[in-house]
Every structure is written in structure tokens, then in C-alpha cells.
Amino acid sequence: MKTALVTGITGQDGSYLSELLLEKNYKVIGLKRRSSTNNLDRLGKSINHPNFSIVEGEVADSGCVYELVNKYKPDEIYNLAAQSHVGTSFEQPDFTLQVNALGPLHFLEAIRRFSPDTKFYQASTSEMFGKNCTKTDEGNYQDEDTVLMPQSPYAVAKVAAHHFVRIYREAYGIFGCCGILFNHESPRRGENFVTRKITKWIAEFVVWMNRHDIHHSDLATVDKDEVYIPGRIDKSQGFQFPKLRLGNLDARRDWGHAKDYVEAMHLMVQQESPEDYVIATGETHSIREFLNEAFAGIDIWDWSNLVVVDPKFYRPAEVEYLQGLPEKARDALGWEPRIHFHKLVSIMLERDIDAAQKLE
Numbered sequence: 001m002k003t004a005l006v007t008g009i010t011g012q013d014g015s016y017l018s019e020l021l022l023e024k025n026y027k028v029i030g031l032k033r034r035s036s037t038n039n040l041d042r043l044g045k046s047i048n049h050p051n052f053s054i055v056e057g058e059v060a061d062s063g064c065v066y067e068l069v070n071k072y073k074p075d076e077i078y079n080l081a082a083q084s085h086v087g088t089s090f091e092q093p094d095f096t097l098q099v100n101a102l103g104p105l106h107f108l109e110a111i112r113r114f115s116p117d118t119k120f121y122q123a124s125t126s127e128m129f130g131k132n133c134t135k136t137d138e139g140n141y142q143d144e145d146t147v148l149m150p151q152s153p154y155a156v157a158k159v160a161a162h163h164f165v166r167i168y169r170e171a172y173g174i175f176g177c178c179g180i181l182f183n184h185e186s187p188r189r190g191e192n193f194v195t196r197k198i199t200k201w202i203a204e205f206v207v208w209m210n211r212h213d214i215h216h217s218d219l220a221t222v223d224k225d226e227v228y229i230p231g232r233i234d235k236s237q238g239f240q241f242p243k244l245r246l247g248n249l250d251a252r253r254d255w256g257h258a259k260d261y262v263e264a265m266h267l268m269v270q271q272e273s274p275e276d277y278v279i280a281t282g283e284t285h286s287i288r289e290f291l292n293e294a295f296a297g298i299d300i301w302d303w304s305n306l307v308v309v310d311p312k313f314y315r316p317a318e319v320e321y322l323q324g325l326p327e328k329a330r331d332a333l334g335w336e337p338r339i340h341f342h343k344l345v346s347i348m349l350e351r352d353i354d355a356a357q358k359l360e
Helices: 012-023 062-072 086-091 093-114 153-172 194-211 258-269 287-296 327-333 341-359
Strands: 003-007 027-032 052-056 076-079 119-125 134-136 139-141 176-181 226-228 240-242 244-246 277-279 307-309
Touching (some): 003 062, 012 027, 076 093, 076 258, 086 153, 093 119, 119 153, 153 176, 194 287, 194 341, 258 277, 277 327
Parallel strands (some): 003 027, 003 076, 027 052, 119 176, 244 307
Antiparallel strands (some): 134 139, 226 240
């Protein structure tokens, strides 16, 4: 039985990866930061499995990481821990650098010192490309050869970690690989990420309309911040509903499903030699398109009066366009995404509506 240490175990990717590894008969050790509140909700399918355990620790603490690697000497380490929100990285750049850059370095150094046969996976990101892309007559894309041009403290820290893996691979022969994952979503996505923010808002909007037995065409939208039921403006009765507030609707992303992407992580680590791979769907869609698809799921075709473009949600330095070219992963790993854009939006919306109705 192989042993895998998974950091960021309580996150979206950590939860899906733990399920995959347990299905493959791994012993899974999940690393989580100490918290005074329960944050294990995503681990419902893993938490009581006999081969699953959780340890507390902090990747930015080198002593903690050294002790963990020396104690368990795992066959594989998947480093998914991160301060993962780009917007937050502008407000907390120092913390972001400690977790996202020094954390991976601590693991690489621990492997070098205590467990040189351990295979290491680092969660890199398409945000490392920033404004840069490879331009061709057929279109623009990013792949493993596209020059990195980070546009945020988050991306800068991830670039540093990406290069640390390459350096330790070349200098010490460590099996270290990076998955350059483009945006990957699911019903387990954090609520402050734009895709989940949209589907969760729509779900709560549906429940609100059902509660008052109204159709969206009956609503008035004169107020810049709220929609309301005409003739019923008493706020204490809940006859108003806050509009959805978003930033740049024209930013384009390559969106896939996290469950597909963790399979790619595992495949990378099973290869004979470590390499880095772009993991993406090969499609790009704007946030505006995501809104079209999500609102169409509840038969709303004109959502313009329900959404407010709020400058506070714009990034100080925007990344306008991301579209991955996953040919290397397809050819070398045999990996292809199964869930594409339209199905992804449908899955997220359906799950959020179901959850909101259960809370009603």
C-alpha cells in the first residue's frame, strides 16, 4: 500500500484527490491548518475511511514540514496547500508568498534531507502566464513553452515554487513535477471564486422567488442595488433581494472540473520521469458567457438588471485571457477532460439550487 501526504486536504482539490487515492488503495495522510471551527465538510466521503487520517500542520513552518516528511517518508506528496485567491494576494502579499512559495521549498528541502525517494507534485497555475500567450494563426493559447509573466502576488509566488521544483529536480534528482492547472471548478469550489459566487447567488435567488411565489418577470429593478417585488417594499419582510455584484465580465478563462484535474495530478506522479504538464480543456469562455449559461439554467435570458459591475471586484492588474493547450498531457499521460463548460455550469448550478432548497 502506497502512502500519500496531501496538503490542502480540506480544499476542493484535496477532497477530490483524497477520494481518488483511497479508491486506488492508498493510505492518505491529509495535512490541514489548525482551525477552531470545523472545516472538514468537503471530506465527507473520506473522513471515516480506515486508510485516511488527518494531521495538523503549517506548510510555511519549515520545522513542521521537516518533521512530517521525516516521520512518514511518504511515497508521494501532493502539495495543494495555498493562499489560493488572486484578489486576496494583493491585500496579503507577504502571507501569500510564505505559503505559496516557501511552503513548496520546505517540502523539497525535506525530501532532499530525509526522504529522497518521495515523489513530489506541486500545484502550479495558469495565472503564472499572466498577460502572456503563444500567438498563432489558429488562435492564442498557453502551453508548457509559453513564457511566464505573472500579474499578481499569487502568481509571482507560484512562479517561484514552479522554478524551485525544476531546480531541485535538476540539482538533486528529486522526482518533482508541476501541474500547470487552468481554472477548475466544482460544487466544492470556494464561495468567493466567481463561478461559485454566480451559481450560489442564482440558487438563493430561485429560492427567494419561490418563497414569495413570483416569477422573475414580475420583479422591478429600479433600485441600483436590489431587485424587489412591486408594491411590497417593506425590507423587514424580505421583499427585496440584493443584486449579484461582479468585476470584469469580459475576462476569459479555460474552465474544467476539479474531479477530472486531480486524475491528471495522479497520472503525472506515476510517470517514470518527472515533467511539467498543462492541464486544461482547450476552450476559453468569458465570465459573461458563464452568466449566460447559468441564468439560462433557470430560464432567464436577460440578466443585465440582476447584475452590478462593481469596480471593487476588479484586480489591480488584470489577466484578460487564458486558454490552455493540453496536448502534452493527452499524448504522454493519456489524459483528457470529460466534463466541459456547459456540463460544468449545469452541475454547479443544480447542486447549489438543491442545497439552497434544502436549507429553506
